[in-house]
Amino acid sequence: MVSIENLHKKFNKNIVLSGVDLNISEGGIFAILGPNGSGKTTLIKSILGMVIPNKGTIKVQGEHIKNSSSYRHKIDYLPQIANFPNNLKVKELIKMIKDLRGDTNEDQRLIELFTLQPFLDKKLGNLSGGTKQKVNLVLTFMFDSPLIILDEPTTGLDPISLIRLKDLIQAEKAKGKTILITSHIMSFVEEVSDEIVFLLEGQIYFKGSISELKNKTNQPDFEHAIASILT
Amino acid sequence: MKNLLLFFAAILMAYSTYAQNIEVCSTCAISTLKKAISVVKDFDTVLVKKGTYKEHNILIDKPLTIIGENYPVIDGELKGEIITIVSDNVTIDGLFIINVGTSYTEDYAAIRVRKSKNFVIQNLVLEKLFFGIYLEKSRDGKVFHNKIIGDAVEEYNSGNGIQLWYSKNIEIEHNFVQHVRDGIYLEFSDDCLIKNNVSAENLRYGLHFMFSNNDIYQDNLFEKNGAGVAVMFSKKIKMLNNTFKENWGTASYGMLLKEINDAEIRGNTFEENTIGINIEGSNRIVYKNNDFINNGWAIKVRGACYTNSFVENNFLYNSFDISYNSKINDNVFDKNYWTSYTGYDLNKDGIGDVPYRPVKLFSYIVNRTPETIILSRSLFIDIIDFSEKVSPVFTPDNLLDNNPLTKRITW
């Protein structure tokens, strides 16, 4: 699905990624983990083409992403902090994204799922962080793309919405999609992910299932396993 | 005196009743003008029928009237002067005179009047000429409603449309002169009236005065000449209600004044000239009720100008209103309307409460380095102009209009 070879990226003199090789096979949920500043977001943004690597190649479904934009039709992306143009209404934003990406009817179902109907005519600038995140989720899941990238999807969500989100993720997985997630909530990661990718100092420190990680670190639970890597 | 005049008039009228008409045409008994002039008696009339007459050096030495019917053509075939008048009381009317000879030693003219009085030259059309109408030591004549169209290219080998030399009391009215060197040129000629003429596209000046005094020119239009009007070394000239337009070029002026004293300049319009009026060594001149519109420089004062007064004129949209090249000012500016005036009028009496300073620092800079003109209307220039306005360093500090009007003056 996604294959990354020898990816290097530095911002000014600050080296963020130094030789990342990563193969993500088709289908399943992959969590990208790592301490703050380990390059998770940079890696995701590189796949999205928002960050231009200094070196290395990235292929999405076998297609080089360099100087291309159409491959992003295959990706749904949930950005980390949902900050939308404040002058737009929720309805208009959804309409606009549909206008830019293509039509879909999924949005109706998702709006109902997250009970967003009362907010449709409100301006985005007046919404709370959680509601914005729900809108963000609607925008991400309303398209039917084979690759879904979620950057901190749980931010600001209430428990009910969190359950809905988990259901959504599982439903998409069932359709055979590939899902990349970054999160700081370890329980969430443990619950949903099939495989984890651990980034440390710009390189892949570990790639494998959670049980493999536990074995490797000799720790009984996931959170401690992660912590032991960092110490 | 009045009786004497009446007496002369009576004699003249009596005489004319005896006068005869003689016809000239190509098939008539008399087929040339020269022949006709030689046979007619004093005060007879020669009627020239339509046709072409190839003649030059026609000398009119007796008082008579020559009238052309339907503009007969007198073709000088470029051989020299065409008509020379040496007698008083000659009238020439309705001829089409072409092909005057060009010479570097003699000023050949289409019509020359020499030492004569009481002549009338009217309704002529002159083309392909060197000099047009040349009045030499003559007086009390009239040059009326002629059309003079030259084809001058260079100043050195072209002549003037209407030239007066040592002549007095001449009326020049309703003439149309274009494409010659000077449209109308007066040298040592006093007490003349130049009225309602159009002088356009001439190489040098539309109208040119040299050493001529007490003349009046009014209601004329001077357009697209090398320079509109040059008035030099003359006294007591009245310049009234003329229009000076589009005299564009490096040394182009609507009006050029040089060594002029006691003149009156009133009611004229100076529009779109590179320089509206260029003044040098001129004193005691009154400028009143003139419009200066869209000129590069409305008035350029080159020095040695004393006790002139500029009162109640309109200065509208000129790039520069007044330019001085010295720090000394002895002239008065009062009650003019300036579109670049930015003051206010709190008591609503129509007079701005802050004096106006018509000389900008930038005009001083442009005088010095002409290329800087390209920076005009720049914010930077506005800033330095403003600082100069607040505390004059380079421009005369007493050059002020203390009563700038807030509305355009009408008269």
Place this chain on the structure above:
Amino acid sequence: MLKILKYSFFDLMRSRWSYVYFAFYLLLGIVLLFLNNDLSKAVITLMNVIIVLVPLIGTIFGVMYYYNSKEFTELLLAQPLKRSSIFLGQYLGVAVSLSMSLILGLGIPFVVYGLFKSNAIWDFSLLLITGTFLTLIFTALAFNIALTNENKIKGFGYAILLWLFLAIIYDGLFLMSLILFEDYPLDKLSLIGTMLNPIDLSRTLILLKLDISALLGYTGAVFKKFFGTNFGLIVSFIMLTTWVVLPVLRIIFKSKKKDF
């Protein structure tokens, strides 16, 4: 690109600042006209104002819009859209909405006052064309500054500096060099100096209209050809277009290399 343009444009049209800008020009037009009671004089005053103000507002607004719509830009970047069309769309959205505010804000009072019956209509059209060009140029320059400076404060600082330099300092240096080298033939130099600054370039266009009588007083042959014929007008417009195209090309180039 057109879709982005549309959204940026409508986004801006709804923002308070467009109204402020529009209202400002409306007010300026009305005040100038009804206080002066003279259309030609109002046009001349406006020309002086526009040359200075439009670049200032174009730069500030361009920089401001870029920084304010950063999130929106990131949202768009994750969509299957070309980077060049995202940034060009946004740029045009800003430039077009600013130009609209200018044209409508000034146009309405002048039309109401009776522009079409006046002979100042050509001067006025020239004024609007120049204003639009300046908006396009300075918004593009602003986007360039914003694209190369992540730091908002720095970006604003450079934008103001750029304006200050082109509107005032440049002319001061220009004037000083002309006076310094006054013994040499300067007409080519002065024309080139003008071409290199879009504000001066627009000023020349206006000079061609308002000060042609004075300009023709100068002897230089190059000057004469430039100002005496349509040559000057054509060259000025070509240069103005170049001034739009070059920064826009740099926007495309820079945006392709930039990380978000």
